[in-house]
Amino acid sequence: MPQYVIERKIPGAGNLSDAELQEVARKSVDVLKGMGPEIKWLHSYVTGDKVYCVYLAPDEETIREHARRGGFPANRISAVRRMMDPTTAG
Numbered sequence: 001m002p003q004y005v006i007e008r009k010i011p012g013a014g015n016l017s018d019a020e021l022q023e024v025a026r027k028s029v030d031v032l033k034g035m036g037p038e039i040k041w042l043h044s045y046v047t048g049d050k051v052y053c054v055y056l057a058p059d060e061e062t063i064r065e066h067a068r069r070g071g072f073p074a075n076r077i078s079a080v081r082r083m084m085d086p087t088t089a090g
Contacts, residue, residue: 003042004063006053007076014048021046024072031070039066054080 016024032041039062044053057063060077067074 001038001040001056001058003080004055004057004060005078005080006055006063006067006074007078008051008053008067008073009049009075010051010073011049013046013051016046027070028066028072031066034069035062035066038062 028041032039038058040056042054042056044051055063055066057066060079063077064074066072
């Protein structure tokens, strides 16, 4: 299944409390359960004013539907073409 990186602009995201992040995560998981197994959240990176989420989904529209249902922004959705890490260097 294709992998996507979703950029979500959320002012102050890096200052959210553990409880606030837990609530956002719960909302996302609840929406995912309602959408079925065709979309999966792998993990997210929280920065100052953005959250970068990594998902598996059949297409961008499925990602957008998750965002709509959850009330989350999905400012940019980028399909992952390839991956690299230090082992790529040989």
